[in-house]
Amino acid sequence: xxxxxxxxxxxxxxLLFGAGLLVVLSRRNLMYxxxxxxxxxxxxxxxxVLGGARWGQPDGQVLFILVLTVxxxxxxxxxxxxxxxxxxxxxxxxxAMRELRE
Amino acid sequence: MTTACYIAAAIALLATGAVLFSRNTVHGLLYLxxxxxxxxxxxxxxxxxxxxALEIIIYAGAxxxxxxxxxxxxxxxxxxEHRERQWLRPRTWFGPAVLSAALLAELIYVIGALxxxxxxxxxxxxxxxxxxxxxYVLAVELSGILLLAALVGALHLxxxxxxxxxxxxx
Amino acid sequence: MTVLLALIPALPLAGFAILALxxxxxxxxxxxxxxxxxxxxxxxxxxxxxxxxxxxxxGVTTVDLWHWVVVPGLKADMxxxxxxxxxxxxxxxxxxxxxxxxxxxxxxxxxxxYRRYFAYLxxxxxxxxxLVLADNLLMLYMGWELVGLCSYLLIGFGYEAxxxxxxxxxxxxxxxxxxxxxxxxxxxxxxxxxxxxxxxIMDQAQLQxxxxxxxxxxxxxxxxxxxxxxxxxxxxxTWLPDAMxxxxxxxxxxxxxxxxTAGVYLIARTHSLYxxxxxxxxxxxxxxxxxxxxxxFSALAxxxxxxxxxxxxxxxxxxxxxxxxxxxYSAALFHFMTHAFFKAxxxxxxxxxxxxLDDEHDIFRMGDLRRRLPGAFWGFLAGxxxxxxxxLITAGFYSKxxxxxxxxxxxxxxxxxxxxxxxGAFLTSIYIFRPLFxxxxxxxxxxxxxxxxxxxxxxxxxxSVLSVIGGLVEIPSALGGYHGFSAFLHATLPAVPVAGExxxxxxTLMLISAAVVLAGLGVAWWRFGTGAAVEHDNALLRLWGxxxxxDRVYDLFLVxxxxxxxxxxxxxxxxxxxxxxxxxxxxxxxxLSATQTGRLRWYAASIAGGAVIIIAIGVL
Numbered sequence: 001x002x003x004x005x006x007x008x009x010x011x012x013x014x015l016l017f018g019a020g021l022l023v024v025l026s027r028r029n030l031m032y033x034x035x036x037x038x039x040x041x042x043x044x045x046x047x048x049v050l051g052g053a054r055w056g057q058p059d060g061q062v063l064f065i066l067v068l069t070v071x072x073x074x075x076x077x078x079x080x081x082x083x084x085x086x087x088x089x090x091x092x093x094x095x096a097m098r099e100l101r102e
Numbered sequence: 103m104t105t106a107c108y109i110a111a112a113i114a115l116l117a118t119g120a121v122l123f124s125r126n127t128v129h130g131l132l133y134l135x136x137x138x139x140x141x142x143x144x145x146x147x148x149x150x151x152x153x154x155a156l157e158i159i160i161y162a163g164a165x166x167x168x169x170x171x172x173x174x175x176x177x178x179x180x181x182x183e184h185r186e187r188q189w190l191r192p193r194t195w196f197g198p199a200v201l202s203a204a205l206l207a208e209l210i211y212v213i214g215a216l217x218x219x220x221x222x223x224x225x226x227x228x229x230x231x232x233x234x235x236x237x238y239v240l241a242v243e244l245s246g247i248l249l250l251a252a253l254v255g256a257l258h259l260x261x262x263x264x265x266x267x268x269x270x271x272x
Numbered sequence: 273m274t275v276l277l278a279l280i281p282a283l284p285l286a287g288f289a290i291l292a293l294x295x296x297x298x299x300x301x302x303x304x305x306x307x308x309x310x311x312x313x314x315x316x317x318x319x320x321x322x323x324x325x326x327x328x329x330x331g332v333t334t335v336d337l338w339h340w341v342v343v344p345g346l347k348a349d350m351x352x353x354x355x356x357x358x359x360x361x362x363x364x365x366x367x368x369x370x371x372x373x374x375x376x377x378x379x380x381x382x383x384x385x386y387r388r389y390f391a392y393l394x395x396x397x398x399x400x401x402x403l404v405l406a407d408n409l410l411m412l413y414m415g416w417e418l419v420g421l422c423s424y425l426l427i428g429f430g431y432e433a434x435x436x437x438x439x440x441x442x443x444x445x446x447x448x449x450x451x452x453x454x455x456x457x458x459x460x461x462x463x464x465x466x467x468x469x470x471x472x473i474m475d476q477a478q479l480q481x482x483x484x485x486x487x488x489x490x491x492x493x494x495x496x497x498x499x500x501x502x503x504x505x506x507x508x509x510t511w512l513p514d515a516m517x518x519x520x521x522x523x524x525x526x527x528x529x530x531x532x533t534a535g536v537y538l539i540a541r542t543h544s545l546y547x548x549x550x551x552x553x554x555x556x557x558x559x560x561x562x563x564x565x566x567x568x569f570s571a572l573a574x575x576x577x578x579x580x581x582x583x584x585x586x587x588x589x590x591x592x593x594x595x596x597x598x599x600x601y602s603a604a605l606f607h608f609m610t611h612a613f614f615k616a617x618x619x620x621x622x623x624x625x626x627x628x629l630d631d632e633h634d635i636f637r638m639g640d641l642r643r644r645l646p647g648a649f650w651g652f653l654a655g656x657x658x659x660x661x662x663x664l665i666t667a668g669f670y671s672k673x674x675x676x677x678x679x680x681x682x683x684x685x686x687x688x689x690x691x692x693x694x695x696g697a698f699l700t701s702i703y704i705f706r707p708l709f710x711x712x713x714x715x716x717x718x719x720x721x722x723x724x725x726x727x728x729x730x731x732x733x734x735x736s737v738l739s740v741i742g743g744l745v746e747i748p749s750a751l752g753g754y755h756g757f758s759a760f761l762h763a764t765l766p767a768v769p770v771a772g773e774x775x776x777x778x779x780t781l782m783l784i785s786a787a788v789v790l791a792g793l794g795v796a797w798w799r800f801g802t803g804a805a806v807e808h809d810n811a812l813l814r815l816w817g818x819x820x821x822x823d824r825v826y827d828l829f830l831v832x833x834x835x836x837x838x839x840x841x842x843x844x845x846x847x848x849x850x851x852x853x854x855x856x857x858x859x860x861x862x863x864l865s866a867t868q869t870g871r872l873r874w875y876a877a878s879i880a881g882g883a884v885i886i887i888a889i890g891v892l
Contacts, residue, residue, distance in 0.1 A: 018202040019118040025198030053148040069245040073252030080260035101870030
């Protein structure tokens with residue numbers, strides 16, 4: 001098996017997380033925002049697996065499976081919402097929904 | 103093996119960066135799929151083959167496909183590329199970049215303080231399955247309920263709006 | 273006896289408390305019953321206390337209620353003192369007060385604030401009784417301030433009209449000037465004698481002070497300022513004509529019979545101090561004489577029937593001050609008593625007229641009320657005759673004549689003061705018969721809508737009788753000589769120091785004053801009684817009508833500079849903390865509102881930012 005330093009793996013996870021955050025914050029297209037959330041969830045799962053591999057226990061992978069489940073549920077609902085918004089507004093611009101402003 | 107690790111990591115990073123700057127939605131999705139594959143390879147190299155498999159099957163194979171379905175359904179057309187270019191200006195991502203950089207810096211600083219080293223054993227599906235339905239069986243049941251809720255929610259939220267005169271909720 | 277004495281002010285006070293706290297549940301009849309009942313019982317108690325004293329006027333009763341102020345340097349108790357002087361006062365206050373309460377029961381029946389009115393009226397009665405029964409000057413000052421408060425509350429009774437509020441404020445502020453001076457006088461007394469007990473002060477003053485001592489002059493001058501303010505004499509008389517904005521029974525009780533005589537009471541009570549400061553006593557007489565003349569001229573030029581009576585009140589109190597100034601204390605108190613009768617009567621009759629003509633005050637719009645409102649007519653006739661001091665048949669004649677003869681014959685008096693009084697009597701006769709002829713004679717201008725009710729007529733009838741026979745307690749020697757009143761007061765107040773033989777004897781003086789009064793009646797008949805009343809207007813009448821321009825002078829030299837100063841000091845340093853707090857709140861609000869943009873990415877960024885900050889706090 002590979003000899004990967006834990007800190008290097010975590011740095012990768014952190015970088016992926018940061019990239020996902022960047023995607024969420026700087027794109028206006030709702031699909032891209034959902035993609036960015038997926039990237040962040042993936043990075044989180046990576047942290048779990050790395051942790052399990054470090055200590056030699058399968059618990060990391062088990063938690064990764066749960067993270068995957070959560071991501072699937074969230075994607076399903078999120079995409080349904082995107083569809084609904086497109087039907088009502090003819091756009092998927094995140095900035096177009098501002099009714100909750102002060 | 104170790105080099106494969108680092109190469110996979112590099113590919114994951116580059117693909118994710120490409121998602122960030124892509125203008126076509128489908129291109130972005132495909133880049134994301136590449137990133138997921140790279141992460142799956144990484145999983146395999148550190149001894150988590152089940153995780154690698156599940157990453158590909160569920161994440162890249164189901165979730166991303168869902169994304170592509172929806173993009174196809176929306177059928178945004180030619181104007182989307184032009185619009186994306188307009189929306190992604192440097193001044194748009196400068197602030198978030200600063201924010202993310204700050205977050206990254208902090209986390210990396212924290213990671214530097216952790217103990218080093220990694221074990222090398224490979225944990226197969228049987229071991230993972232035993233652990234899942236052993237100590238973590240409650241979490242499994244809960245995630246089942248979560249999926250049920252997501253299913254019902256997505257079904258309801260994705261409905262076509264009713265055209266009747268008197269509709270209680272649509 | 274002691275309990276009865278304490279009940280006299282306590283009963284109206286209880287009436288006030290009941291009406292204020294529980295009066296909301298009482299019907300109109302109940303409210304009237306409580307109020308009138310309280311004063312009725314108080315009057316009975318007063319009668320029981322006073323009647324045993326009538327034999328010789330002796331007998332001073334003191335009731336110590338409780339220790340009030342006990343500090344090093346001053347010890348003041350809540351204590352009541354009943355002697356001849358306060359007996360006269362409580363007799364008038366409770367008697368006339370009772371009649372006015374009865375009158376008000378039906379007069380104010382349509383008012384929205386019926387309960388409030390009677391609560392204040394009871395409180396006023398209690399305060400006035402506290403004032404006159406007080407054993408020490410601190411308690412007297414408390415009563416003094418309370419009557420001022422009640423005056424403010426009752427003048428401004430109809431607070432929805434801003435004019436009423438302005439009149440109430442003016443009354444309060446002008447009397448405040450006098451009250452502040454009086455307080456300084458009290459401070460001087462405490463510093464000098466260490467006590468405010470009236471009897472103690474008067475004894476000690478006679479021992480410690482020589483006549484004409486500067487401290488005596490200062491103290492009496494300051495107390496005089498307080499009396500001048502409360503009794504509406506020169507130069508603080510400007511508030512009384514405007515105070516007519518209040519309901520007519522209020523004008524009758526407070527601004528004719530009782531509160532405005534508090535100054536007279538104060539000077540009479542502290543007469544020993546004034547005897548030790550002869551210049552100030554002369555000043556009292558001069559103020560009285562000047563006031564009585566100036567306001568008599570003003571009364572001639574008024575159109576509003578209540579303002580005529582207001583200026584008349586100022587003038588008659590001027591007579592009382594004149595009497596006090598020459599040392600004729602009994603005469604002053606005698607005139608106080610008769611004035612309470614006929615002035616209250618005049619106001620009550622005027623009230624009936626005003627209500628009957630639907631709130632009409634202008635005498636030139638009234639006519640022939642002699643036939644249409646007979647009750648008011650006879651009451652006004654009796655009161656007016658008594659005010660003018662029609663010879664022999666009215667109470668006012670005896671009291672005014674006593675003042676005039678004492679002014680002439682007293683050691684401290686002078687011919688000039690007497691002449692001023694005589695001229696005043698002439699003008700009085702004219703200015704009171706003028707509205708009588710104009711409003712009650714002549715041709716009808718408006719039809720009365722409302723007749724006088726039984727309680728109102730009852731009060732008017734009783735006061736009419738008193739205005740006619742009330743003078744018989746003090747008949748001058750030239751007519752037979754019965755000095756019951758001054759004998760009664762002799763126990764407390766010294767008699768007039770008569771300066772031996774004088775140029776004119778008592779009988780001659782009486783004939784002169786009688787002639788003058790009848791001459792005034794003749795003039796009034798000639799100008800106003802025959803045919804239609806002619807309204808005049810020239811510069812002199814206008815000057816008199818405005819009260820000799822005092823209001824304008826005060827406004828120019830006192831009010832305007834003060835208001836200007838207040839305006840330029842609108843935003844000063846002291847306001848800064850408050851405005852800064854408000855500005856800070858507004859800025860925070862604007863800042864926080866700006867964070868609610870409704871944009872998804874903004875909120876996500878704020879979550880990320882929060883995470884950054886929290887991790888930074890944990891890491892660093």
